[in-house]
Amino acid sequence: MKFYKYQGTGNDFVMLDNRLGEWDDLSIEEIQKLCDRRFGIGADGLIKINTAQDVDFEVDYHNSDGSKSFCGNGARCSVAFAHFLDIIEDKTTFTAIDGIHEAEIKNGIIKLKMGDVKTIDRDGDDFVLNTGSPHYIKYVEMLNNYNVFKTGNEIRNSETYKKEGINVNFVEAFSDKELFVRTYERGVEDETYSCGTGVTAAALTFMDKNNQTSVAVKVLGGQLKVYAEKKGEGFSDIWLEGPANQVFKGDIALSSKIQ
Known part of the structure; x- marks a missing residue:
């Protein structure tokens, strides 16, 4: 497996280019092992960059225990990774588990649009x-x-x-x-x-x-x-x-x- 390691303010992630679907069947156990800081690569989570319709890419995020959620820093790292892979230039629209997001990247700084919050x-x-x-x-x-x-x-x-x-x-x-x-x-x-x-x-x-x-x-x-x-x-x-x-x-x- 070829992997990349990214961090956003110390929140760190194993990043996989999964546009060909090579890691679609990655198991929870495998994700846990890859994120293990002693027996694997070590990370707070694992992210697969997938192809997606009508947007630039999909962020498929897993916590280090294998569970799924949305991750703001993981999404920002995904934008940086997508830029590195030449999927995007300075602006992008992508999808994640909570829906569609917009983002901008300039000089290593990523600005990510979050979903609306209706109530506190x-x-x-x-x-x-x-x-x-x-x-x-x-x-x-x-x-x-x-x-x-x-x-x-x-x-x-x-x-x-x-x-x-x-x-x-x-x-x-x-x-x-x-x-x-x-x-x-x-x-x-x-x-x-x-x-x-x-x-x-x-x-x-x-x-x-x-x-x-x-x-x-x-x-x-x-x-x-x-x-x-x-x-x-x-x-x-x-x-x-x-x-x-x-x-x-x-x-x-x-x-x-x-x-």
């Missing part, structure tokens, strides 16, 4: 919303020292969210212009260096509360930015912006990883 719900003092994947938003202080894994795991596996799973984001406001976000991701079942849909969800709750149209977001793996327009109880014209880079490429003997 409350769970006590916290927030719940879907930005392509479900997210729980909790504002805290001293986030640098916060036990993200412990509290994130507890919320994700609580009676309310255990069945479907939820990503848990912890947010600290540095100012009215910048947030710090750390995320416990379902499907990875650990904290990741960045979560694009989580950053978007956190930013929307902040923009809703402070009547803003953009905010910068610090994550463990770097910097992102979110833009959006208020629409009713939710938001439209939502864009996630940040870097995505190829880290390395190689070949792996797939059979040796599943014995």
